[in-house]
Amino acid sequence: NLKLHQDSSGALNTVTGYGDGYVEINLVRHSGSILVLPEAPVIPWPVSSFEELSPELFSMLVEPAPEVVIFGSGERLRFPHPRLTAALTAKRIGVETMDFKAACRTYNILMAEGRKVAAALLIEG
Numbered sequence: 001n002l003k004l005h006q007d008s009s010g011a012l013n014t015v016t017g018y019g020d021g022y023v024e025i026n027l028v029r030h031s032g033s034i035l036v037l038p039e040a041p042v043i044p045w046p047v048s049s050f051e052e053l054s055p056e057l058f059s060m061l062v063e064p065a066p067e068v069v070i071f072g073s074g075e076r077l078r079f080p081h082p083r084l085t086a087a088l089t090a091k092r093i094g095v096e097t098m099d100f101k102a103a104c105r106t107y108n109i110l111m112a113e114g115r116k117v118a119a120a121l122l123i124e125g
Contacts, residue, residue, distance in 0.1 A: 012038040012111055015104040015119075023104060023121055036119040037064055038111045049124050050078050058095075058120070059087045066118040068094040068110070072103030074122045 013036050017024035022031045025042050033045040047057050050073060058080070061069050069088060071080065077099045085095045098106060100121060107119035 013040070013042060014111065015108050018101060018104050021123060021125055023100075023123065031123065031125070033123045034119075034121050035060060036107065036121065037066065038117065040064065045120060045122075047122060050074055050122065053080055053084055053122075055084050055087060058085050061093065061118050061120065062087050062091055064118060065091065065116075066093060067116045068096060068118075070103045070107050070110070070117060070119045071095055071097045072100040072119065072121040073097055074100055074124050 013025050015023060015025060015036070016027050022029050023034065024030070025034070025036055028042075030042065033047050035043040035045050043060070045057065045060070047053060058069075069085075073079070077097065079097050080095075082089070088095055096106070100123070103119055103121060107117060110117040
């Protein structure tokens with residue numbers, strides 16, 4: 001388990017901790033998959049396993065139009081089939097895949113740099 005210290009500004013969604021089966025955004029614990037953007041409410045992402053991923057789930061990020069989506073694929077690194085992220089690619093939205101923990105850290109770094117980033121965090125359960 002890892003605890004991260006929240007930026008004192010409090011204006012942006014920051015990953016403040018994570019561990020087996022959960023992630024904390026601004027000290028609020030989430031035990032299901034979520035979509036996180038710096039300046040929007042945290043969105044529940046209705047998926048609980050890698051095998052359940054669908055194009056519709058990734059399409060939920062088309063309208064917020066981030067520059068890049070950081071996909072946290074769960075405990076281990078697994079790449080989604082390109083057909084799953086085709087709607088994002090068509091809108092020139094990059095998708096970077098990494099394991100859940102690396103995705104949390106990378107989202108925080110990009111968000112702190114002022115990048116228009118989104119995190120799609122798969123929490124399997």
